[in-house]
Amino acid sequence: MLDHDIVTFIQSGVSITLAGCAPGHMPSMSRGFACKPLENGERIGIVLPRTQAAEALENIRLTGRVAVAFSQPTTNRTLQLKGTDACIVAFDPRDEPLIRKHVDDFVPEAVALGTPEEMVRALLSYRAEDLVMVSFTPSTGFDQTPGPKAGHPLTAAQ
Amino acid sequence: MSVRLDTIRECLEGIIPGHIVTCDAAGMPNVAFLSQVEYVDNEHVALSYQFFNTTRRNVLAGSPVRLLLTSHLTARQYRLALRYLRTETAGPLFERMKAKLSGIAAHSGMTGIFRLLGADIYRVEGIVPVPGGSISPPPPAVNGLNALRRSTERLSTCINLECLLEKAVDCLEEEFGIQHLMLLMHDEARGCLYTLASRGYAHSGIGSEIPVGSGLIGICARERSPIRIGFMTNEYAYGRTVRDGLAADGQLDALETAIPLPGLPNAASQMAIPIVAANRLLGVIYLESLADLHFGYDEEDALVVFAAQLGLAMQHHQLADEATEESPPAEHAPAPIQGPPLTVRHFAANDSVFLDDDYLIKGVAGAILWALLNDYTRRGRTSFTNKGLRVDSRIRLPGTSDNLEARLVLLQRRLAERDLGIAIDKTSRGRFSLTVTRPLTLLES
Structure with a gap:
């Protein structure tokens, strides 16, 4: 479903934002702290802190619908993956190195644009016991890089 | 509202891009990044409308709107609930956002791609802080x-x-x-x-x-x-x-x-x-x-x-x-004249004045100087009043809306910068004096 380039991109130093909405609830979003391909790349998992993402998690629990945007600060390359079968699973502590790698990869991206490292690390600080994973099968994907191709479907995700 | 918008305005500067979430008619969420959020007042913000995209389609279809904003100073995050009101395509807010977006586009390599089509005005219906890590902000450069x-x-x-x-x-x-x-x-x-x-x-x-x-x-x-x-x-x-x-x-x-x-x-x-x-x-x-x-x-x-x-x-x-009432201004003793002669040339077409062939000024200030120097060379006059200039047919002031006093300051400063033996000085409210310290030759062209 996801080609190698996309799988590499969503695991690099990109900002990750996960959103959910449900009837009668406000749409909500939260920063993701890591992205992990699951089931041979058929599904992906987004790690995020439960306390920050409480509203989005509740929306996902109600509908299973999820959208996740990945954006590289220094290039503006942005893509969004959506799914309708999202579920919330426990965070496996063995995945914690993924978070440390994601933060280490994201720091130079943000610092290159003038944001101090201390601020970036505070933004992506967490307590391991607060983490949770949202897992879903990407059913649609879109290129959102600003420019002429913005909004085009990702061919590899169709 | 638990947080006032005017206390978190640094989050709107776009240093850390904001996130916007909407949902479509089928209930599918959509995330997009914001290049710009503009503070309007504590109940309103404006978002830049640059492309007709899924976000805009959802907003126009009545989707609730949520923003996630991040302070680049503290790393604190806030979620805002918004309701779309209208789009402005001209006027002060639009121009403020257009100028700011131009800088943001240049900074992010998006010149020619980021182009403001409109300023979308939203009512802010709620702001809540997001729990998470933070740092102390640095002290401001100036209080x-x-x-x-x-x-x-x-x-x-x-x-x-x-x-x-x-x-x-x-x-x-x-x-x-x-x-x-x-x-x-x-x-x-x-x-x-x-x-x-x-x-x-x-x-x-x-x-x-x-x-x-x-x-x-x-x-x-x-x-x-x-x-x-x-x-x-x-x-x-x-x-x-x-x-x-x-x-x-x-x-x-x-x-x-x-x-x-x-x-x-x-x-x-x-x-x-x-x-x-x-x-x-x-x-x-x-x-x-x-x-x-x-x-x-x-x-x-x-x-x-x-x-x-x-x-x-x-x-x-x-x-x-x-x-200030017009009264006969007291003439002061003329300054001693010394040094080489200074040629002052006036071009009536645009009231430009040259000192020894070097351009000084034109327009109303040029006309004022030419009138003063003529009165000085013909009658030895050195004291003048603003009211006198107003009724002087040689100067043709456009009316009281013209800031005569500011023009005199301009003329005074241009003369002081050149320092060629002609100066004007304020003597009292509505009055000023002309000081000439070199022999003058006036030439009308």
Whole structure:
């Protein structure tokens, strides 16, 4: 479903934002702290802190619908993956190195644009016991890089 | 509302891009990144509309809207609930956002791609802090409120316009810590602004002109709205913009072009603040810096109040000078004449005046100087009044809307910069004197 380039991109130093909405609830979003391909790349998992993402998690629990945007600060390359079968699973502590790698990869991206490292690390600080994973099968994907191709479907995700 | 929008405005600067979430009719969420959120007031923000995308389609279909904003100073995050109200495609807010977006686009390599189509106005229905890590913000470079208080105290000691304008630039430099700045006055009749004072440039540029509507300064004047840019952008590099604008409008002859505009060729941060009093534009304060994001919302607030204070004081001093009763001015003893003769040439077509073949000034200030020098050489007159100039048919002032006192300050400064033996000095309210220390030859061309 996801080609190698996309799988590499969503695991690099990109900002990750996960959103959910449900009837009668406000749409909500939260920063993701890591992205992990699951089931041979058929599904992906987004790690995020439960306390920050409480509203989005509740929306996902109600509908299973999820959208996740990945954006590289220094290039503006942005893509969004959506799914309708999202579920919330426990965070496996063995995945914690993924978070440390994601933060280490994201720091130079943000610092290159003038944001101090201390601020970036505070933004992506967490307590391991607060983490949770949202897992879903990407059913649609879109290129959102600003420019002429913005909004085009990702061919590899169709 | 648990958090007031005016206490978290640094989150709106776009340093950490905001996120917007909407959902479509089928209930599918959509995430997008925001290049710009503009503070309107505590209940309203404006988002830049640049592309017709899924977000916009969802918003126009009535989707609830949520923003996630992040402070670049503290790493604190806030979620805002918004409701779309309307889109503006012209006016002060639109121009403020267009200018700011131009800087953001240049900074992020998106020049030509980020283009403002509209300012989408939203009502802010709630702001909640997001739990998470944070750091202490660094102390601000300047305490704007204290700078304002000290400046107000200094301006209140002035007894005339000349003193007021000098103190105003002193305050901007010393109290607000601004290293590169200009104070420009509005010429209503000619639709332009002329530089009356500047700091931080190799050449003062006093007397240089910018048409209303051209570049950052001209747009600020036209819209009577503060405009602020945080990153270097060629689109608002005003020197070039002004030249292009002049050529396009065929105004090159009408505007002062012999005196180059001061200004940093590579300014990163720029801010222009209109000076308005009694609903009239009196001038513009322009500030710039080589540093990115040098001016924020707090500096803008403090300087808008400073400009309002300055505007009221300018109006007061101008009216007081105009109201001075005409009485025979006392002639002072003429200064000793010495040194080589100075040739003063006047071109009636545009009232330009040259001193020994070097350009000095044109327009109303040129006409004033020519009248003064003629009265001096023919009748030995050295004392003059503002009221006398107003009724002098040789000068053709456009009316009381013209700031005569400011023009006299301009003329005084141009003469002082050249230092060729002609000076004018304020003697009392509404009165001034001419001092000539070299033999003059007047030539009418």
